[in-house]
Amino acid sequence: MATAGSEYVVQRLDGVRRANLAVVSRTIDRLRIASQTAISDETGLANGAAANLLAELRRIGLVEDTEIAATGARGRPRRAVRLASRFALAVGVEVSVEAVAISVRGTDGVELANSYARQERRPDSLPAAVLDVLAEYAKLLGTTGLPPLAASLVIALPGVVASPHLRVPPFGWTDVLIPDLVRTAPPPVRRLSFLNDGDAAVIAEAALRPEVECVAAIHGSDGIGGGVSLNGRLFSGAGGAAGQFGHVVVETSGRPCHCGNQGCLCQYISTTAFAEDLREGATLSALGHRRYATDLATRARRGDSAALNLLERAKARLGQAVDVLGAVLSPETVVLTGNLAVLAPWLASPPSSRTPAQEYRAEWSRPVEGSALGQDSVVSGAAVAARAAILDDPLSFTTT
Structure with missing residues (x-):
């Protein structure tokens, strides 16, 4: 006994x-x-x-x-x-203010299927959003013919994840219990978890740079978020709130921000801020944030003076925030992801050519580059995190 x-x-x-x-x-x-x-x-x-x-x-x-x-x-x-590719499926999902993107990868990391569905109506609650995601995933399996294997599914969204609680302020979803959401998953989904979208973005970028000690990602959606990776591990900070680079103050007594501060970076660098500065609210509504950023890049490429002047001012504001990141974290690189990625040709900058001997602040000058993943860092990072869960406990994805 x-x-x-x-x-x-x-x-x-x-x-x-x-x-x-x-x-x-x-x-x-x-x-x-x-x-x-x-x-x-x-x-x-x-x-x-x-x-x-x-x-x-x-x-x-x-x-x-x-x-x-x-x-x-x-x-x-x-x-x-x-x-093996078909041991289990790693499913990354991005829920943004305007769409649901899904990337399905085999256990070997190769993408097997993907989808991008524009959402005309935002779900009333986070549980309803999760059900919508599961329905989109089931539809993707049906249209591609992929078998409903055991799956690890990670949903990235513009919220603060501090287990067991999840808050998504942009959608008005507050204090949702993660265990209640996990119970809604169908049996093939063996693990359902959640990530902040900026954290997902930096996971993807760090995976592309395994030799880099510290990577910072500044993520653009309708606002500005971000994430930090240290030695290949996500740094979430107290309460899961690290990496909110959009709320670095770049203008004392500047534009009011919904966070309660004034002069936050997101009030000067984001598709929302760009459309407001150019008085293009109707264009933003018609195109959505993702396509608006692409359209703005097209205009800048064609030499549109209004777009170029806007991006020049944005680069200066971005430089202020990067100086703060350099002094605090000293990341080897700062990567522009999401809707900022397509604007990187006008926002990116090489490291300072000056040396600390010439100017002390050059010690924390950091290079800024655009993501090689374009606007898909978040869904890619969610898929990377989903696959990591399979490798960390493969027995959880078996039936024996």
Whole structure:
């Protein structure tokens, strides 16, 4: 008969095994194709332990056998493994003020399907929005013929995530309990979680720069958000509120902001602010924020003086905020994402050519660049986070 002590030992051993499976899964993902010897060398696990863990991953279907070509002119190829594509689905979702975007990726990280649906009417509540997302995901599976495999689904939205609470001030959704939302997920969705959209954006950007210690993303939607990644890990701060770069004050006693301050960056650099400055509210309403940013970039490219003057002023304001980021965080790079990405040719800047010996403030001068992902950093980052959840606990996505 099991005792309380023996049950604790079993639970502890199960936790250790799950942790080791995650280490091996992550190692295979990083190496892409890995032999047992390489896994043992990379993780420090004994060959026998590595063999047992690999056997478990083969059994559940997370990995599949392949070969590594032998070095030299002779010799048989060595046995190796790689991640299987159809073990589970990693689903990233972006809920913005105007649309729902979905990216479905295989366990190996390759995108299998995507969709972008403009929303003419905002859901009345966050639970209703989650149901809409699940319906869009089911429709995408149906139209693409993808099987309803076990899935990890991450929803990124312009809210503050501080588990177990979630607030989305732009939509008027306050103090929603995450566990209540998770219970609405259908059985194939084994894990449903939520991210701030700026945090999702920086996750995507950090994944493209694994060697960079600190990455900051300034994200543009209707307003301005952002996120920080330190050593490949998201830095959320107290209460999940880190990275709100749109509320860096760049003008003392400037334009009033909904946060209660005056002169916040988002009041000068955002599609909302741009349309207000150009008196193009009707154009913004007709195009939506995403297409309006693209249209503004097109006009600037054609030499439109009003657009170019606007973006010149915006770059100066952005430089003020980046100086603050440089002094506080000193990120190796600041990436413009979302609707700012398409405007990066006019907002980006190289690092200062001056040295700290010439000017002390050059110490925190940071380069600003546009995202290689264009306006899709958020949905991409949500998919990256969803896939990470699969690799961190693959047993949760099995039926055995």
